[in-house]
Amino acid sequence: xxxxTYHQLAFIFGLLGxxxxxxxxxxxxxxxxxxxxKKTAEGYQSIPYMVALxxxxxxxxxxxxxxxxxxxxxxxxxxxxxxxxxxxVYLIYATKRDKVFTLKSIxxxxxxxxxxxxxxxxxxxxxxxxVNVMGWICAVYNVAVxxxxxxxxxxxxRTRSVEHMPFFLSFFLTLCATMxxxxxxxVKDYYIALPNVLGFLLGIAQxxxxxxxxxxxxxxxxxxxxxxxxxELNLSSVEDANPCLAxxxxxxxxxxxxxxxxxxxxxxxxx
Numbered sequence: 001x002x003x004x005t006y007h008q009l010a011f012i013f014g015l016l017g018x019x020x021x022x023x024x025x026x027x028x029x030x031x032x033x034x035x036x037x038k039k040t041a042e043g044y045q046s047i048p049y050m051v052a053l054x055x056x057x058x059x060x061x062x063x064x065x066x067x068x069x070x071x072x073x074x075x076x077x078x079x080x081x082x083x084x085x086x087x088x089v090y091l092i093y094a095t096k097r098d099k100v101f102t103l104k105s106i107x108x109x110x111x112x113x114x115x116x117x118x119x120x121x122x123x124x125x126x127x128x129x130x131v132n133v134m135g136w137i138c139a140v141y142n143v144a145v146x147x148x149x150x151x152x153x154x155x156x157x158r159t160r161s162v163e164h165m166p167f168f169l170s171f172f173l174t175l176c177a178t179m180x181x182x183x184x185x186x187v188k189d190y191y192i193a194l195p196n197v198l199g200f201l202l203g204i205a206q207x208x209x210x211x212x213x214x215x216x217x218x219x220x221x222x223x224x225x226x227x228x229x230x231x232e233l234n235l236s237s238v239e240d241a242n243p244c245l246a247x248x249x250x251x252x253x254x255x256x257x258x259x260x261x262x263x264x265x266x267x268x269x270x271x
Contacts, residue, residue: 010186014071017179021075024172025052025082032089041093046102049090050110053083055145057114062134062191065121071183072192135191142195146177149202156209160216167210174203 004012028049035041056079063072087106091099117137125133152165177199184193 006186010183011071013179013182013186017176017183018071018075020172020176020179022078024169024176025079027169027172028086032086035089035093039093040095041090041098042095044090046087046090046094046098046105049083049086050102050105051145051148053080053087054110054114055141056080056083057110058117058134058138058141061114061118062131062138065131065134066189068187135189139191139195143198146195146199146202149206153202153206153209156213160213162210162213162216165206165210167207167214170203170206170210174200174207177203 031044035044056076059072060076060080063069063076066072087102091102094102117134121130121133121137149165156162156165177196181193181196181200184190184196
């Protein structure tokens with residue numbers, strides 16, 4: 001194919017996928033720096049890191065079953081190590097209740113679930129068919145992982161706020177899905193390629209939502225200030241006409257704030 005063979009193209013996209021995936025794995029570092037600085041993980045959840053660890057573990061096992069899957073093995077080995085570090089830091093600073101929940105989930109979900117998959121694929125599937133069985137498991141699991149941002153997208157539409165959906169994270173996840181799609185395509189590994197189609201489409205949808213709603217809160221704040229300003233101007237005109245109201249200026253200001261805020265709250269509820 002032109003100057004580059006399919007094997008060379010697969011290596012290029014796989015290498016780019018490794019680099020971008022590594023950056024995505026490092027995305028939570030500011031969050032954990034905040035946890036370390038505050039000496040508490042209260043308000044943060046461990047579920048995303050357990051899910052990421054589980055995904056990396058299964059893809060690592062899939063890569064070990066395959067031949068010539070060095071690029072899959074390398075990034076998922078690094079991913080497992082990074083996610084374990086995140087979970088250790090979380091457990092150090094989590095509340096007692098969150099520690100118990102996280103430890104139970106790791107034992108049942110990450111250790112128990114993963115061990116069960118390894119045992120079943122080894123004892124119930126023939127050696128020649130283990131790669132296909134594990135490939136399907138990874139594909140279905142990755143589809144579920146890629147679909148998880150749907151709840152965040154729904155929240156963005158409902159609240160008209162992109163606070164919990166950073167643009168650059170969505171951008172790099174889309175880029176990551178693109179690289180791994182082409183890697184899977186060129187090595188003819190459709191268990192890797194097909195789930196990343198969904199990842200790409202959802203990433204594009206997230207970026208479109210970001211562009212639509214990124215200024216929504218600013219518009220609400222401007223409208224709130226305008227309404228408040230108009231009410232204050234009207235009340236000030238009334239004060240000029242009736243000087244007796246000057247003695248009740250604090251009450252008038254409090255009433256102005258309440259009246260100005262009510263329509264905005266109503267708009268948010270309707271959204």
